[in-house]
Amino acid sequence: MTESPRENDPLGTAIPSKKYYSFKLAFAAIGIVLVVCLIAQHVGKWDDFASGRTVTALVIMGILAAAAVAGAKHVYKLTTTYHFAVGVILTTIAAIVLGTWILQGAPEADYARIYGKDLPGFFRLFFLHDIFHSLWFNSLLVMMSLSLFLVLFKRKFYSQLSQLGFLFSHLGIIVILIGALIGTIGGGKWFIPMRIGESYTKAFASDDTLLDLGFALKLDDSRVEFYDDGRKIYAYRHDSDRPVKVVNLRKEHGEIAIPGTKVRLNVIESDKRRELPMRHELHLPGGADLAVEVGKTYPLPGGWQATILQFMPHFNYDMETKSAKNISGDPVNPALQVRIFRGETEKKQWLFANMPDYGHQQNHQHGADGTGDDPGKLVYHFHPPSAASVELEIVSPEGTKREFLAESDSEEHSNPLFLDNGKVMLILTNEPDIKDYWSDLSVWENGHQVLKKTIEVNDPLEYKGYMFYQSRWEATRRGVNSGIQVVKDPGLVVVYAGCAMICIGVAFIFYVRPRILRNKAKAIAEG
Amino acid sequence: MFENFTDANLWFQWATLLYLTAFLLFLAAPILRNPGLWIVATLAIFGAFAMNTGLIADRWIEGGEPPFKTRYETNLLYPWCVSIVFFALLGLYRLKILGVFSAAISLIFFIYACAYPDLQLENMPPALQSGWFVPHVVAYFVAYAVLFASFVLAILALIFPGWRNTGSREGYEAYYNHAVNFGFTTLTIGLIFGAVWGKVAWGDYWSWDAKENWALITWLIYLAVIHMRYMSGWRGSRAAWVCIAGFCAVMFTYLGMKVLPAASGSLHVYQ
Numbered sequence: 054m055t056e057s058p059r060e061n062d063p064l065g066t067a068i069p070s071k072k073y074y075s076f077k078l079a080f081a082a083i084g085i086v087l088v089v090c091l092i093a094q095h096v097g098k099w100d101d102f103a104s105g106r107t108v109t110a111l112v113i114m115g116i117l118a119a120a121a122v123a124g125a126k127h128v129y130k131l132t133t134t135y136h137f138a139v140g141v142i143l144t145t146i147a148a149i150v151l152g153t154w155i156l157q158g159a160p161e162a163d164y165a166r167i168y169g170k171d172l173p174g175f176f177r178l179f180f181l182h183d184i185f186h187s188l189w190f191n192s193l194l195v196m197m198s199l200s201l202f203l204v205l206f207k208r209k210f211y212s213q214l215s216q217l218g219f220l221f222s223h224l225g226i227i228v229i230l231i232g233a234l235i236g237t238i239g240g241g242k243w244f245i246p247m248r249i250g251e252s253y254t255k256a257f258a259s260d261d262t263l264l265d266l267g268f269a270l271k272l273d274d275s276r277v278e279f280y281d282d283g284r285k286i287y288a289y290r291h292d293s294d295r296p297v298k299v300v301n302l303r304k305e306h307g308e309i310a311i312p313g314t315k316v317r318l319n320v321i322e323s324d325k326r327r328e329l330p331m332r333h334e335l336h337l338p339g340g341a342d343l344a345v346e347v348g349k350t351y352p353l354p355g356g357w358q359a360t361i362l363q364f365m366p367h368f369n370y371d372m373e374t375k376s377a378k379n380i381s382g383d384p385v386n387p388a389l390q391v392r393i394f395r396g397e398t399e400k401k402q403w404l405f406a407n408m409p410d411y412g413h414q415q416n417h418q419h420g421a422d423g424t425g426d427d428p429g430k431l432v433y434h435f436h437p438p439s440a441a442s443v444e445l446e447i448v449s450p451e452g453t454k455r456e457f458l459a460e461s462d463s464e465e466h467s468n469p470l471f472l473d474n475g476k477v478m479l480i481l482t483n484e485p486d487i488k489d490y491w492s493d494l495s496v497w498e499n500g501h502q503v504l505k506k507t508i509e510v511n512d513p514l515e516y517k518g519y520m521f522y523q524s525r526w527e528a529t530r531r532g533v534n535s536g537i538q539v540v541k542d543p544g545l546v547v548v549y550a551g552c553a554m555i556c557i558g559v560a561f562i563f564y565v566r567p568r569i570l571r572n573k574a575k576a577i578a579e580g
Numbered sequence: 581m582f583e584n585f586t587d588a589n590l591w592f593q594w595a596t597l598l599y600l601t602a603f604l605l606f607l608a609a610p611i612l613r614n615p616g617l618w619i620v621a622t623l624a625i626f627g628a629f630a631m632n633t634g635l636i637a638d639r640w641i642e643g644g645e646p647p648f649k650t651r652y653e654t655n656l657l658y659p660w661c662v663s664i665v666f667f668a669l670l671g672l673y674r675l676k677i678l679g680v681f682s683a684a685i686s687l688i689f690f691i692y693a694c695a696y697p698d699l700q701l702e703n704m705p706p707a708l709q710s711g712w713f714v715p716h717v718v719a720y721f722v723a724y725a726v727l728f729a730s731f732v733l734a735i736l737a738l739i740f741p742g743w744r745n746t747g748s749r750e751g752y753e754a755y756y757n758h759a760v761n762f763g764f765t766t767l768t769i770g771l772i773f774g775a776v777w778g779k780v781a782w783g784d785y786w787s788w789d790a791k792e793n794w795a796l797i798t799w800l801i802y803l804a805v806i807h808m809r810y811m812s813g814w815r816g817s818r819a820a821w822v823c824i825a826g827f828c829a830v831m832f833t834y835l836g837m838k839v840l841p842a843a844s845g846s847l848h849v850y851q
Contacts, residue, residue: 074812135811142804146797153793156841167841185788233786242783280703299699312583486703511710511781522783540783548785552772559768563761 073130079140082131086196087144087189089117094180094188132200133207141200145193152184198227215569222558228551235544243539244524247272248532252497256539264539266519269497273505275535277526279485284323286443286458289478290314302443316477319446321455332436333364333389335404338429345389353393357428362390368405377403387435393428404433409529440468443481449473490526492535508537518543581695588694591635596694598628599659599687606680618676625683629663632686636660645704648717654834655693657717659686661725669729673755674747681732712777719770720795723763724830727802730759731827734820741816753816756823757809764802771795790842794833801826 072078097110121128131137155176156163164173164182173182180187201223205211210220243256243264252271256264286300288311297312302323309318335343339354350360365379368388377388387406392399405411409432440459447456449472458481459468470479489509496504496516506514514521518541525536585593605621608614635656639647647653666682669675736743737752744751774795775785786792805822808814837843 135807139804139807139811142800142807146800146804149793149797149800152788153790153797153840153842157788282703285700296699301700487706488703489706489709510706511712511777513780513783520783522781524782538783542779542783545779545785549776552775556769556772559765563765 073127073134074136076136076140078131079134079137080144082137083140083144083193083196086117086192089113090188090192091179129203129207132196133204138200138204141193141197145197148184148190148193151181152190155181155184157185158183194230198230201227215566215573218558218561218563218566220558221554222562225551225554225558228554229548230551232544232547232549232551235547236542237544239543240541242541245270245537245539247275247492247535247537249273249275249535266539268503268517270521270537271495271497272535272537273493273495275490275492275526275533277490277528277533278488280488282485284441284443284460284481284483286318287480287482288316289480291476291478308448311477314473314477315450316472317448318479319448321444321446323443325442325444325457328438331438333361334434334436335359336432336434338431342434347389353428353431355395355428357393357395359428359431360392360394362392362401364389368403384435384437387433389433389435391431393431395428404431406433406435409433441481441483445470445479447472449477487526490523490535492523492526492537494521494537581691584694584697588697589635589638591631591638592690592694595628595631595635595659596687596690598624598631599683599690602628603680603683603687606676606683610677618679621679621683622670622676625663625666625679625686628683628686629660629667632656632660632663639701643701643704646714646717648714648721649704649708650698650702651835652693652696652698654717654721655689657721658724658834659689661718661721662686662728665722665725665729669755669759673745673750673758675733675745675755677736678729678732682729685728707781710777710781712773712780716770716773716777719766719773723766723770724834726759726763726766727827727830730756730763730823733759734823734827737820738817753820756820760802760805760823760826764799764806767795767799767802771799790840791833791837794829794837798826798829798833801829 093110093113096106096113098104098106099110156167159182161173164176168176176182180189184190205220205223208216208219210216210223241258241264243258245253245256247253247270249272252269254266254269256266258264282301283303285302286298287296288298288300289295290297290311290313292313297314298309300309300318300320302320307319309320310316311318333345333347335345335351337343337353343351345351345359345361347361347364350358353359365377365388366384366386367379367381368377368386369380370377377390384406389404389406390401391404392401394400403411410430442457442459445456445458447454451473456470458470458479460481460483461468468481471477472479491507491509493507494505494514495502496514504514504516508514508521508523510523513523520540520542522538522540523535524538525534527534527536585596602621602624605617605624609617609621636647639653639656648657662682662685666678669678733752733756737756740752742751745755774792778787779785801822805819805826808819808822
C-alpha cells in the first residue's frame with residue numbers, strides 16, 4: 054500500500070502496482086462518478102420511477118456500474134489505495150464546505166436575494182442548493198463505503214489482533230452508513246401539534262402526508278416552568294445593535310453605569326404602574342402592523358379598506374337577544390368590530406385579542422393575501438392603558454432627573470426610554486426564559502390506556518418503534534400547543550453499533566496496537 | 581474593555597494577569613537562558629489555571645448549571661483545557677516550549693472574553709439540560725486544546741525540522757502526530773456524543789446543521805492527516821501544513837459559524 058511496505062506494513066500484504074498510487078487517477082475516477090451521477094439526476098424524473106427519463110438515468114448509472122464490474126481488478130486496486138481514500142475524503146470535505154456556504158433547501162426568493170440573478174441557476178445546475186440529498190454527494194458516500202469495504206480484504210484487517218482497530222474503525226463507518234440507509238428507507242419523521250385533552254391517531258409529514266399511528270396518543274396535560282429572574286432593564290447605545298448592559302432588578306443595587314456612556318441609573322422604585330394610552334393594532338396580511346382608532350377608516354392590502362366601528366373591552370354574546378354586548382370596563386375579552394369593504398363587497402366582523410384565529414372565517418379559499426373574496430387574516434392586538442414600570446433617577450450630561458420606564462410587552466410593542474439626546478435607550482421587560490416544559494402523554498389502544506409517560510426535551514416516549522419527542526411548546530390565547538415530533542428509525546441500533554465500533558477502533562489503533570506491536574517485536578528479539 | 585476588566589470578579593482578573601505573566605516569562609526564558617525562569621513561568625501558568633478553575637467553579641455555583649453554553653463561558657473553558665494539555669505534554673514529553681504558546685492563546689481568549697463578556701448569567705434552555713451536555717462539550721474542548729498543541733508543534737516542525745528532544749530523540753513531527761492521535765480520538769468521541777444526544781433530544785443524530793457539518797469537516801481533515809502518514813511524499817512539511825489547516829478548521833468550527841448564511845437556523849451557533 055505504500056512505497057516502503059515493510060516499514061508501515063510489518064505483517065505483509067499484497068502490494069498493488071504503483072500506477073494506482075496517484076492523486077490524478079483517484080480524482081479522475083471520483084470526478085467521472087460524480088459527473089455520471091449529476092447527469093443521471095438531471096435526466097431522471099425521480100418521483101416517477103416508471104418514466105422513460107428515469108429508466109434512461111438508471112441505464113446511464115448501470116453502464117457505469119457495468120464498467121466498474123468489467124474493470125473490477127483495476128477498481129479494486131485503485132479504491133484500496135491511500136490516494137483514493139484521501140481523494141474521497143477531500144472531495145467530501147469540499148462538498149460539505151459548499152453545503153455550509155450555500156443555503157440549502159431555502160425558498161427560491163432567498164437565493165435571488167442573497168446571491169443575485171445568475172448564481173442560483175448555477176447552483177441548480179450542480180444541485181448545490183440541496184447538496185446533501187443530491188445523487189453526486191451520496192455517490193461520494195458510496196465510494197467511501199466501497200473503499201472501506203474493499204480495503205478490509207486488501208489489508209486483511211480480520212486476520213490479526215493488532216489489526217482489530219482498523220477493522221472496527223473502517224467497518225464502523227460502513228455500519229453507520231448502512232444504519233442510516235435503513236433509517237431513511239424504513240423510517241421517517243412526522244409532527245403532531247397537540248392540545249390538552251385531545252387524542253391523535255395521525256401525524257403529519259413535512260410534505261403534508263399523514264401517518265396512521267395505529268393507536269391513539271393523547272395529551273393529558275402540559276406544563277411549563279419559567280426561570281424566576283424578575284424584570285430586567287436592557288440598555289442600548291446608539292452605536293451598538295446589542296445591549297451594552299443588562300440590569301437585573303433583583304440583583305443590582307446602587308448606582309449603575311451604562312458602559313461607554315455618561316449615563317448612570319439609580320433604581321428608586323422597581324414596582325410601579327404607569328398610565329399609558331390604550332392602543333389598538335391590527336396585524337395585516339403581509340406582516341405589517343397598523344395602529345387604529347375607533348371611527349376611522351384604513352387601507353388594507355388588495356384594495357380593501359377597514360372602518361373601525363366600535364371597541365368592547367369585555368365582549369360577551371347574549372344568546373337570548375342574539376347580540377353582542379360589553380359587560381364591564383375591564384379588558385377581559387377585548388374585541389374590535391370592523392367593517393371591511395372593497396367596491397360592492399363588504400362585511401362586518403368582530404376581532405378578538407384573545408382569539409386571533411376566530412375573526413378569520415371560512416373564507417380562505419383564496420389564501421390570505423387579499424387577492425380573493427377575502428381580505429386575509431387580520432389579527433387584533435390590544436394594549437392596555439397602564440403598564441408596570443420602574444422609577445429611575447437618571448444622571449446624564451442633561452442633568453439629574455426622575456423618569457418612569459414602562460414595561461415593554463414585546464419587541465414590536467415596546468415602551469423605550471431615550472436618554473442623552475437619544476444616544477442611550479432603555480427597555481424594561483419581564484419575559485422570563487423557559488426553564489422546562491413537559492407533556493403528559495398516554496397511549497390508547499382499543500379504548501384502553503396502555504402506556505403513560507411525562508415527556509420533556511431529552512426524555513422522549515417510545516412505543517411500537519415510534520419515538521415521541523417534546524419538540525415545541527407554545528402558550529396561545531386558545532390554549533397550550535405542545536409540538537410532538539414523531540420519529541421512526543429502524544436503523545438506529547445499527548448506527549449506534551457503528552459509532553461504538555469507531556470509538557473502540559480509533560482508541561485501539563492509537564493506544565493498544567502500538568503496545569501489541571512492541572510486545573511482538575520484543576518477543577521476536579528475545580526469541 | 582478596561583472597564584469590563586475592573587468590573588470582572590477577582591478570579592477573572594487574577595487569571596488574566598497570571599496568563600500574561602506566564603506568557604512574558606515563557607517568552608523571556610529561552611532568550612535569557614535562565615532555567616529558573618522556566619520554573620517560575622510554569623508556576624505562573626499553573627496559578628492562572630488555578631484561578632481559571634476557580635472562575636469556572638464560581639460561575640457554576642452561581643448559575644447552578646455547567647457554565648459551557650455561551651461563547652463567553654467557552655472562552656473561559658478553552659484556556660482551562662489548553663493549560664491541562666500543556667501540563668500533560670510537559671509531563672510526558674518535557675515540551676516546555678509549548679508554554680509560551682499555551683499562555684499566549686489563553687491570554688488572547690481571556691482578553692476576548694473581557695471585550696465581549698456575557699451581560700448576564702444566561703439561563704440553561706431545556707435542550708441543554710441533559711447528561712450529555714458536559715461530556716460532549718468537554719470532549720470537544722479537550723480535542724480543540726490538543727489540536728492547538730498539534731498546530732503549534734506542526735509550525736515548530738516547519739521552522740525547526742532537525743530538532744530532537746534530548747531524552748527521546750523524537751522531533752516535533754512525532755509530537756504533533758501524538759497530539760493528532762489524541763485529538764482525533766477525542767474529536768471522534770465528541771462527535772459521537774453529540775450525535776447520540778441529538779437523537780435523544782430531537783430525534784435526529786445528524787441533520788446537516790452548519791456546526792455539525794464543520795465538526796465533520798474538521799474530523800475528516802484529521803482523518804486525511806492520519807492517512808497521509810502512510811503515503812510517500814506526504815510526511816514532513818506537507819503533513820505539517822495539512823495539520824495547520826486542520827486547526828484553522830477547528831477554530832472556524834468553534835468561532836466562525838456566524839459568518840455562514842445558514843448559521844441563524846443552527847441550534848449550535850452562539851447567538
